[in-house]
Amino acid sequence: MALKNKVQSILIPWWRKNTLLSSTSRTLNTFATGSDNRIIKSPSLVSLDLPDEWTSSSTNCNAPSTNKLASEETGRVIDGKQIAEEIISGVACEVERMKKTIGEVPGVAVILVGERRDSQTYVRNKIKACEEAGIKFSLTEFSEKCSEDEVCDAIMGFNMDPSFHGILVQLPLPQRLNEEKVLDVMRLEKDVDGFHPMNMGNLAMRGREPLFIPCTPKGCVELLIRSGVEIMGKKAVVIGRSNIVGLPASLLLQVSDSFFLSFFHAISDATELRHHATVTVVDALTSNPEEITREADILVSAVGVPNLVRGSWLKPGAVVVDVGTYPVEDDSCEQGYRLIGDVCYEEASRVASWLTPVPGGVGPMTVAMLLYNTLESARRIYKFV
């Protein structure tokens, strides 16, 4: 029991501790406070493995309102929106060619459980992108109170339906439902989110290929590649170790293949190329995170804690990929909230060489990669080359 108590007291993540200290000598953690924005309590997509509540983090450090940088900024913006549009446009061409050649189109079935506003927005964006690319889309919605069996039955239905080549359960599920049980029902060949442990194992292991690479980390790496960022031999730090972003991002940076989007690239003969970054994963219990991030040539932050990463956490010239999307109430926005990232954008833009904004960075890439994975699944099933 004594040990257990000790463990519990240790298990407070450092970013939580920061918010608990009223005065601290750790100057790096003096988050600006005093924001009027109320942080919406539901955790962001990438913060599933973290405590739900963040009481006093700042939400007003940055506001990347446009992609144009102010004069004092040095970092170039990685325009995820534009790159995603290029990819979606490429997918649309391939879908069109498939339709003309074999009379089939890719199809993806999305299952949404509950009423989370951020999940609803993500799903809406996916529907819109599928329509744009000519991909068939089906949305099955369940109430917050549905049973695990209902969700599993729906998945099994789509497993058998040959017109759907991808199935996606919008995460997070209500805590009541067993995510592992639900996801494991899915046919591996339709797991376009790449969250099946078999896909994750094949992603982790050398000499093996997963059927699908999870969309968000795949989007991150594609942003790096398309911005001409060299990954091989570089030091990369990933903050956060969630199953859906941090873990697969760390695996991808170690062994990611650029050939996964080869049909869009001119470098399609580089199918053997692997990006061997030296990756460190910083998690909630890392004792000196800012010392580690300051060593990073490439920093990927995916914890969903607003403005966690300050300018002083960065090595000059670092490339910063901000996966954090934290919803903050904002009546001036159409949805009633806006998203802010893990990285203090204003400060980071003065230190980094490249960085992704929130919104308009990684988010659109997640959607583009879902479309890409769905297309790839259909190509595989129809043996369409």
Next chain:
Amino acid sequence: MALKNKVQSILIPWWRKNTLLSSTSRTLNTFATGSDNRIIKSPSLVSLDLPDEWTSSSTNCNAPSTNKLASEETGRVIDGKQIAEEIISGVACEVERMKKTIGEVPGVAVILVGERRDSQTYVRNKIKACEEAGIKFSLTEFSEKCSEDEVCDAIMGFNMDPSFHGILVQLPLPQRLNEEKVLDVMRLEKDVDGFHPMNMGNLAMRGREPLFIPCTPKGCVELLIRSGVEIMGKKAVVIGRSNIVGLPASLLLQVSDSFFLSFFHAISDATELRHHATVTVVDALTSNPEEITREADILVSAVGVPNLVRGSWLKPGAVVVDVGTYPVEDDSCEQGYRLIGDVCYEEASRVASWLTPVPGGVGPMTVAMLLYNTLESARRIYKFV
């Protein structure tokens, strides 16, 4: 094509480059030379993903002849042999209890292909340990020239045989054989080596449990735990990223549960304890490996390059786990060769707080963990608690 050539020229690992440089300003890499020992060409167990030949590495840096340290040494030896014996003895008690209670004993089937001397030694050690613990053992040997189908047929036979609860294919297989195809035939429930991608995925992912944790990295972590080394919040560096050691070791250090050997421990109420180390994986293309290893509180080296890790690569007080086992011809040994590790033992023992010798460190633990995994498999199948 130009890109491919460029990539190939970059893809020489730094430790290979070291041996190619006749004079160098990198003082850390001035391996002592002039050994009379001929390095046996077959790569060690953990160096499967590295080039096969190391022409000029030193083999005479260290000689941990006994577990007693000389006066100038500060590091305490982690006695893997003794810890392994304790574990095997614990397994033997459980096997005896199982036999008395339900009239069954655990069984493991080992498949050995080819004539590698080191593989033969490993298998011999496993047989001996199984006999000691009362575990049923079967060895199926194939010649170097056998077909994939023959090996797969043997595995499928054991898949169906209820008296075997574990199946192990001694790696590496001859290069001619497709390791992935062979390993994937194995029933997940009998994969006591934990090399199936489904087990690896479940090891990597939070909130999931693999059926089996690969024996060598599991042995490494158990050595740390039993030596009282705190892992949580510490910086760990893993050198090497092989599927069988480096990768699973890096995953385990991030999320390893101490409960996997809980029935031997007094701390069995700590089943929720996870060791959140901050892990960096150094691979063949890391540009400044020694700078990174000098930051490590815990260093695990698993590349199979003799004396790669010098004393100057270590942070004072670091804990060093040497997984490297490189066979060097030595007529004075019974088998005609002896094993040397990745770490220059003599130098490391003056800097490290704890370190494992080679032999007598991780090696015996691999065997003990195989027995433990086999017992666990039988317990699961028979629902024996």
